[in-house]
Amino acid sequence: MNETVVVTGGGTGGHLKVADAFIEEFHNRGIDVIFIGSSNGQDKAWFENDRRLKKTIFLDTRGVVNKNSLGKVTSLLNIFSKTIQCLAVYSKYNVKTVISVGGFSAAAATFASILKFGCKLYIHEQNSKMGKLNEITSKFATEVFSSFDENSLVKDYPVAKxxxxxxxxxxxxxxxxxxxxxxxxxxxxxxxxxxxxxxxxxxxxxxxxxxxxxxxxxxxxxxxxxxxxxxxxxxxxxxxxxxxxxxxxxxxxxxxxxxxxxxxxxxxxxxxxxxxxxxxxxxxxxxxxxxxxxxxxxxxxxxxxxxxxxxxxxxxxxxxxxSSINSNAISLIINIILENNKK
Ligand SMILES: CC(=O)N[C@H]1[C@@H](OP(=O)(O)OP(=O)(O)OC[C@H]2O[C@@H](n3ccc(=O)[nH]c3=O)[C@H](O)[C@@H]2O)O[C@H](CO)[C@@H](O)[C@@H]1O
CATH class of the missing domain: 3.40.50.2000 (Glycogen Phosphorylase B;)
Known part of the structure; x- marks a missing residue:
């Protein structure tokens, strides 16, 4: 069975635009992609019925930050149950690669990638200051890409051609x-x-x-x-x-x-x-x-x-x-991911 890659994250256009760049490049390389986002926020508007995707999953998840204690607990329990749902999807579609572009939409699919044996997590952080979810999960990532981080293997931002x-x-x-x-x-x-x-x-x-x-x-x-x-x-x-x-x-x-x-x-x-x-x-x-x-x-x-x-x-x-940005970022990032996965 062929491997399927998961792209997860969203909420607002900034995250979704980067998700779109990954989806487009994987699609052009003939690699199947499942998008996992949230039913809250803009994810559906961007990717529902997108023909480049093998499957889209919109989970009923919400942000955890800026909530009171009870709200936080409810959101966390919800993320936990959605994580189990993602694990089932990973087994069914033989998912070994998950790319998170951050935002609350990415939480369940990202945690599932950490829990699943043999699954690699890659993160694209868009901003100069790391988002909360990425801060927690980046410790488990095989690679973190960011245009504002000197240590990033690719420093150019994935911008549409x-x-x-x-x-x-x-x-x-x-x-x-x-x-x-x-x-x-x-x-x-x-x-x-x-x-x-x-x-x-x-x-x-x-x-x-x-x-x-x-x-x-x-x-x-x-x-x-x-x-x-x-x-x-x-x-x-x-x-x-x-x-x-x-x-x-x-x-x-x-x-x-x-x-x-x-x-x-x-x-x-x-x-x-x-x-x-x-x-x-x-x-x-x-x-x-x-x-x-x-x-x-x-x-x-x-x-x-x-x-x-x-x-x-x-x-x-x-x-x-x-000279502030080169146009080949997404291609370089995906080359690194695919090379890593051969190891
Ligand atoms: C309020 C807030 O927290 N905003 C965050 C959100 O911003 P926001 O969602 O506004 O993201 P960005 O400004 O990064 O990107 C917006 C994207 O939407 C596209 N676009 C915009 C308008 C339009 O009419 N059509 C269209 O296609 C733009 O071309 C761009 O690709 O995510 C970004 C990336 O994580 C963060 O840097 C921002 O701080």
């Missing part, structure tokens, strides 16, 4: 894009609406991903301002939105951040301040320290400073971004 294919060096700002991460960000929406009239006067076009929950309000506000912006809630075609822009204002979720790098798009990052361990700030800080982006905390936003920034030398940053 479209972001590289549509990359170009930016010079003059004719279009600015606002990105709020997979769920949108009210703070970025409000900031965009504040600077929009002046951008409009300067003849700068606006692309704006507002997120599902705030989309109607944002679209209505642009109408009131009489600005013809390209506003949307969520798009499956972020590469073309990025490539149309000459500058971006964005949250600093890891997947978005590296996609912007791959696209050579100079960016002003406004990290989500409640991200665990402030990881969004440190994601962007790593780039900022190399002089490859602009960075401001959301409580320190200043409109005049923003206009100074967009008047500065974005060409130099755009050129610098070309």
């Amino acid at each position: 479209e972001f590289f294919e549509t990359a170009r060096v930016r010079d003059k700002i004719k279009t600015i894009a606002f990105f709020g991460g997979s769920q949108g960000a009210i703070c970025i929406n409000d900031f965009a609406l504040k600077v929009a009239p002046r951008l409009n006067e300067m003849g700068i076009k606006i692309i704006h991903q507002a997120g599902k929950n705030d989309f109607n309000r944002v679209a209505e506000e642009y109408k009131k301002l009489n600005i013809n912006a390209d506003v949307f809630d969520f798009s499956k075609d972020i590469p073309s939105k990025m490539s149309s822009a000459d500058f971006a204002v964005s949250r600093a979720g890891a997947s978005t951040l590296w996609e912007l790098c791959a696209n050579s798009l100079p960016t002003f990052f406004i990290p989500y301040k409640h991200a665990a361990g402030d990881h969004q700030y440190y994601n962007a800080k790593a780039l900022y320290d190399k002089g490859l982006c602009f960075l401001k905390r959301e409580d320190e936003l200043d409109v005049d400073e923003f206009f100074k920034i967009i008047g500065s030398d974005i060409h130099k940053i755009s050129i610098g971004l070309i």
